[in-house]
Amino acid sequence: QGQLLIDKGVRPLSLAGHVGFDSLPDQLVNKSICQGFCFNILCIGETGIGKSTLMDTLFNTNFENFESSHFEPQVKLRAQTYDLQESNVRLRLTVVNTVGFGDQMNKQESYQPVVDYIDRQFESYLQEELKIKRSLHNYHDSRVHACLYFISPSGHSLKSLDLVTMKKLDSKVNIIPVIAKADTISKSELHKFKIKIMSELVSNGVQIYQFPLDDETVAKVNTTMNGHLPFAVVGSTEEVSVGNKMVKARQYPWGVVQVENENHCDFVKLREMLICVNMEDLREQTHTRHYELYRRCKLEEMGFKDTGPESKPVSLQQTYEAKRQEFLVELQKREDEMRQMFVQRVKEKESELKEAERELQSRFEQLKRLHADEKAALEEKKRLLDEDQSSFSKRRAAAQLLQAQSLTANGKKDKDRKK
Amino acid sequence: MSEAVVPDAMVSPAVGGLHGEKAGGPAVDFSYVGIDAILEQMRRKAMKQGFELNIMVVGQSGLGKSTLMNTLFKSKVSRKSVLATAQEKIPKTIEIKSISHDIEEKGVRMKLTVIDTPGFGDQINNENCWQPIMKFINDQYEAYLQEEININRKKRIPDSRVHCCIYFIPPTGHCLRPLDVEFMRRLSKVVNIVPVIAKADTLTLEERDFFKKKIREELRANGIDVYPQKEFDEDAEDRMINEKIREMIPFAVVGSDQEYQVNGRRLLGRKTKWGTIEVENIAHCEFAYLRDLLIRTHMQNIKDITSSIHYEMYRVRRLNENNTVMASAELERTDAQYPSTSESPSSVTC
Numbered sequence: 001q002g003q004l005l006i007d008k009g010v011r012p013l014s015l016a017g018h019v020g021f022d023s024l025p026d027q028l029v030n031k032s033i034c035q036g037f038c039f040n041i042l043c044i045g046e047t048g049i050g051k052s053t054l055m056d057t058l059f060n061t062n063f064e065n066f067e068s069s070h071f072e073p074q075v076k077l078r079a080q081t082y083d084l085q086e087s088n089v090r091l092r093l094t095v096v097n098t099v100g101f102g103d104q105m106n107k108q109e110s111y112q113p114v115v116d117y118i119d120r121q122f123e124s125y126l127q128e129e130l131k132i133k134r135s136l137h138n139y140h141d142s143r144v145h146a147c148l149y150f151i152s153p154s155g156h157s158l159k160s161l162d163l164v165t166m167k168k169l170d171s172k173v174n175i176i177p178v179i180a181k182a183d184t185i186s187k188s189e190l191h192k193f194k195i196k197i198m199s200e201l202v203s204n205g206v207q208i209y210q211f212p213l214d215d216e217t218v219a220k221v222n223t224t225m226n227g228h229l230p231f232a233v234v235g236s237t238e239e240v241s242v243g244n245k246m247v248k249a250r251q252y253p254w255g256v257v258q259v260e261n262e263n264h265c266d267f268v269k270l271r272e273m274l275i276c277v278n279m280e281d282l283r284e285q286t287h288t289r290h291y292e293l294y295r296r297c298k299l300e301e302m303g304f305k306d307t308g309p310e311s312k313p314v315s316l317q318q319t320y321e322a323k324r325q326e327f328l329v330e331l332q333k334r335e336d337e338m339r340q341m342f343v344q345r346v347k348e349k350e351s352e353l354k355e356a357e358r359e360l361q362s363r364f365e366q367l368k369r370l371h372a373d374e375k376a377a378l379e380e381k382k383r384l385l386d387e388d389q390s391s392f393s394k395r396r397a398a399a400q401l402l403q404a405q406s407l408t409a410n411g412k413k414d415k416d417r418k419k
Numbered sequence: 420m421s422e423a424v425v426p427d428a429m430v431s432p433a434v435g436g437l438h439g440e441k442a443g444g445p446a447v448d449f450s451y452v453g454i455d456a457i458l459e460q461m462r463r464k465a466m467k468q469g470f471e472l473n474i475m476v477v478g479q480s481g482l483g484k485s486t487l488m489n490t491l492f493k494s495k496v497s498r499k500s501v502l503a504t505a506q507e508k509i510p511k512t513i514e515i516k517s518i519s520h521d522i523e524e525k526g527v528r529m530k531l532t533v534i535d536t537p538g539f540g541d542q543i544n545n546e547n548c549w550q551p552i553m554k555f556i557n558d559q560y561e562a563y564l565q566e567e568i569n570i571n572r573k574k575r576i577p578d579s580r581v582h583c584c585i586y587f588i589p590p591t592g593h594c595l596r597p598l599d600v601e602f603m604r605r606l607s608k609v610v611n612i613v614p615v616i617a618k619a620d621t622l623t624l625e626e627r628d629f630f631k632k633k634i635r636e637e638l639r640a641n642g643i644d645v646y647p648q649k650e651f652d653e654d655a656e657d658r659m660i661n662e663k664i665r666e667m668i669p670f671a672v673v674g675s676d677q678e679y680q681v682n683g684r685r686l687l688g689r690k691t692k693w694g695t696i697e698v699e700n701i702a703h704c705e706f707a708y709l710r711d712l713l714i715r716t717h718m719q720n721i722k723d724i725t726s727s728i729h730y731e732m733y734r735v736r737r738l739n740e741n742n743t744v745m746a747s748a749e750l751e752r753t754d755a756q757y758p759s760t761s762e763s764p765s766s767v768t769c
Contacts, residue, residue: 011520012523013494013495013496014494015492015523019714020524020711020714020715021714022524022525022527025462026462027716028465034653059452060452086453086455132738133735214467218463271452272453275452277460279454279457280457281460284464296570296571299570
């Protein structure tokens with residue numbers, strides 16, 4: 001793209017003296033120093049494969065690490081942000097590790113949390129970019145710039161989980177595959193392993209990150225390094241005395257694996273490529289390729305289109321406004337529906353209650369009548385009883401009278417007889 | 420769906436910085452990571468991409484605008500030098516003419532666009548002469564915005580926004596004219612204005628100092644914020660540097676693209692009967708300060724302020740305006756709120 005500046009109507013001009021704008025790159029760099037840099041690395045690999053150790057080794061520092069269990073029900077991601085400084089360069093580094101990757105019995109959905117995380121960072125940048133009042137220059141860029149995919153050192157080939165995951169991620173992030181724990185593979189096995197891995201990636205159409213070749217200053221070293229992919233790495237923060245120096249190494253009974261010895265592993269190559277040579281390109285690719293793709297897909301999904309040149313800016317806004325209106329109308333409709341339903345339910349309940357009330361009333365009436373009937377019956381009985389009683393007492397009185405009469409008559413008779 | 424953990428709070432590593440130092444013992448070989456190599460990477464990327472700079476010159480005809488541009492960039496960048504048929508006639512209305520050049524210095528490539536405004540301030544009735552210029556500046560912002568909100572957008576959006584507007588004040592020696600005040604008042608809100616006193620070789624040093632003081636007072640009195648604007652100073656160091664500059668503006672400049680022999684050296688200057696004025700001699704005129712400000716020290720800052728402040732302000736206005744297109748009643752209220760910007764009858768360009 002060196003022809004970027006030569007377009008129609010622009011003529012090249014030669015300067016008659018020193019103007020001074022050759023200080024522009026310095027001005028730009030100074031500004032960046034003031035602002036600081038941001039770099040985000042995502043490490044995907046099985047539990048215990050050495051992700052955290054490699055990060056510690058790469059950045060020469062002790063990040064807070066937890067040993068994860070192997071019993072995570074789902075894959076999770078843990079992101080941690082650190083402020084590092086080297087000479088006058090301030091770096092805000094975010095390291096994202098997968099937790100529980102490859103531990104589940106069913107790994108079909110293992111890639112999803114990773115994809116979701118990456119998309120979330122893109123989304124949040126997109127949101128900021130679409131805001132009306134935005135501050136992109138102060139925005140903490142959390143988009144993943146590099147993804148280190150840790151391959152198990154089986155020595156044979158990639159696992160299907162590896163292929164599936166990398167295929168899902170290759171259009172979203174710069175993938176740099178690394179062979180972890182490379183001290184378990186012999187040199188000859190390693191060579192065959194690397195070839196097998198690369199051919200499998202190619203045959204499955206997985207696009208890994210290629211170190212850029214367009215700048216002559218670094219094209220040569222990048223070409224060489226592209227041929228060494230995937231890097232076989234060993235991580236260690238422990239120092240072992242070798243010769244008269246203390247070096248980062250892993251000590252075994254049969255020897256010492258030195259991390260920074262290029263004959264032992266590709267750690268130095270990884271550090272060189274990831275940090276010293278291509279960090280800026282990784283950031284740029286993330287922004288100009290992966291993010292743009294996400295943005296394009298997302299906006300198209302939401303229904304935006306670039307219409308004819310006459311109505312470009314308005315169309316985005318109009319479509320947005322139209323969608324917003326649509327959404328509001330939809331909301332209103334749903335609200336109305338709910339209100340109606342509510343009113344309906346209330347009516348129903350009301351009528352139900354009324355019905356119940358009526359029923360209750362009629363029962364009450366009925367009971368009242370029953371009660372009245374019984375009362376009447378009882379009264380009747382009482383009356384009869386009273387009648388009975390009164391007639392009985394009458395009869396008794398009459399009987400008594402009769403008895404008394406008969407007694408007196410008998411007495412008289414007796415008296416008469418006695419006489 | 421499993422939830423990613425929200426990033427933890429910022430943690431500085433336990434070891435302060437990446438310079439590992441161990442007291443005593445054998446030499447430690449593990450301190451350098453290589454993070455500072457990113458500066459070199461950035462520089463490389465910048466050199467490869469090249470830079471863009473758009474400067475507008477505004478002032479009455481005859482004030483030496485073209486000559487100054489040629490002097491600044493040590494080549495024939497002005498329109499007059501380029502066009503074979505250099506028009507000597509003053510145009511009837513203000514025209515906006517821009518011409519671009521590809522220049523290179525020590526591997527740094529730059530596309531320089533000089534935007535000329537012939538006819539400014541030359542008419543009998545100069546009311547509203549800032550309008551076409553304002554419209555041009557806003558049109559550049561509009562073009563950038565249009566490209567930015569495309570679905571399919573270019574990898575690098577071509578930047579035609581006016582980064583800096585050099586305003587030429589005629590060397591009357593007294594004070595600013597109403598035209599100057601009006602123009603700078605309106606345009607300082609949308610673009611970085613760098614006022615200069617043109618043809619400063621007609622002023623003695625005392626006259627010049629007096630004139631400059633008067634101009635600064637008038638700018639302050641009218642609330643005109645020229646570059647470097649006070650409110651955009653980032654930190655104490657910035658403020659200190661910029662205060663020194665603010666005490667010197669407007670720069671009194673003399674332009675020349677002819678070299679003369681002075682004291683055995685070939686220097687850019689103006690030869691008169693009473694002496695030769697050396698353009699790059701700070702005892703004679705302040706051209707060197709202007710050049711240093713514009714090119715050697717503050718060029719990136721000028722571009723940053725244009726993109727992160729002026730352009731953003733335009734974008735906010737524009738996007739808010741679109742939102743109110745739906746409610747036409749509100750649109751009138753918005754127009755009333757920004758009278759200084761919606762000059763043209765069409766309310767789309769604001």
